Amino acid sequence: MEVIIQPNAESAARVVANLIGEAVLAKPDLVLGLATGKTMETVYEALVQMHQENGLDFSRCRTFNLDEYVGLAPDDPCSYHYFMRRRLFDAVNIDPANTHLPHGLAENLEAECAHYERLIAANGGIDLQLLGIGLNGHLGFNEPLSAFRSRTRVETLSRMTRAQNSPLFPKDKPMPRRAITMGVGTILEARRCLLLATGSEKADILACAIEGPLMTMVTATALQLHPATTIVLDEAAAASLRKNEHYKRGLPSSHGRVAPEISPAVNHNGTHAPAAVKEKNNLLAGKS
Numbered sequence: 001m002e003v004i005i006q007p008n009a010e011s012a013a014r015v016v017a018n019l020i021g022e023a024v025l026a027k028p029d030l031v032l033g034l035a036t037g038k039t040m041e042t043v044y045e046a047l048v049q050m051h052q053e054n055g056l057d058f059s060r061c062r063t064f065n066l067d068e069y070v071g072l073a074p075d076d077p078c079s080y081h082y083f084m085r086r087r088l089f090d091a092v093n094i095d096p097a098n099t100h101l102p103h104g105l106a107e108n109l110e111a112e113c114a115h116y117e118r119l120i121a122a123n124g125g126i127d128l129q130l131l132g133i134g135l136n137g138h139l140g141f142n143e144p145l146s147a148f149r150s151r152t153r154v155e156t157l158s159r160m161t162r163a164q165n166s167p168l169f170p171k172d173k174p175m176p177r178r179a180i181t182m183g184v185g186t187i188l189e190a191r192r193c194l195l196l197a198t199g200s201e202k203a204d205i206l207a208c209a210i211e212g213p214l215m216t217m218v219t220a221t222a223l224q225l226h227p228a229t230t231i232v233l234d235e236a237a238a239a240s241l242r243k244n245e246h247y248k249r250g251l252p253s254s255h256g257r258v259a260p261e262i263s264p265a266v267n268h269n270g271t272h273a274p275a276a277v278k279e280k281n282n283l284l285a286g287k288s
């Protein structure tokens with residue numbers, strides 16, 4: 001696990017967006033796992049900017065979202081379908097046929113979950129899974145006590161999750177009590193996981209997730225088992241971490257990664273990288 005701590009929420013989101021941008025450049029037909037939630041809004045804004053100003057190309061990307069509420073239609077403004085269209089899909093050149101979310105209105109929810117798993121497998125599995133974290137440590141909607149081997153399924157939302165997300169629903173519209181979510185086991189099969197969390201209210205649960213013992217009570221602890229996970233935090237979200245010598249701190253370099261140890265702009269011998277690398281860095285840094 002790699003933990004990168006940034007001075008503020010904006011630079012943390014920029015680091016995450018740039019890591020996604022780099023992955024798309026490296027593999028134009030990337031299978032990208034996506035997440036929703038307030039934290040992701042700035043990441044998607046940055047990706048839209050990279051597309052509009054610097055031509056980051058999503059035309060061959062395929063996406064799979066983590067979850068969707070049971071009972072909400074895709075055009076419902078509270079649905080994750082709607083969130084994704086508004087925040088990302090409609091603003092970049094992704095083919096809508098290549099974007100996937102579970103269908104919360106499916107007649108047979110169990111069949112829908114099995115179908116979603118088959119679709120991920122048929123696309124070769126997820127290359128990079130973007131993740132947020134709930135106040136109770138959930139990934140997607142894998143609530144406390146979700147098995148680490150769980151697959152895509154219907155999950156009953158916990159009281160804490162309902163309290164966290166219900167302000168996003170209008171007063172006259174009750175928040176659904178269930179959702180379809182990729183399982184913890186499904187998430188752990190992604191080749192790489194990238195979790196972003198910001199804000200002081202998540203500091204204690206992040207300390208449990210990163211430094212605490214594995215437990216299904218905090219499903220994000222399962223990421224400790226994953227061989228390629230990066231967690232990006234702002235200082236507020238990192239405030240309860242104790243093992244500080246293990247974490248990378250610092251401002252992102254011009255291309256968004258943390259300087260100096262993982263900067264491809266300058267070679268190890270101190271000479272500048274070839275033009276192609278510079279061009280890529282400019283694209284990710286939003287320069288033309």
Ligand code: GLP
Binds near residue numbers: 132161
């Ligand atoms: C929802 C989503 C999660 C997300 C969480 C965090 O519960 N199902 O995938 O991690 O929100 O949301 P926020 O970023 O608004 O704190």
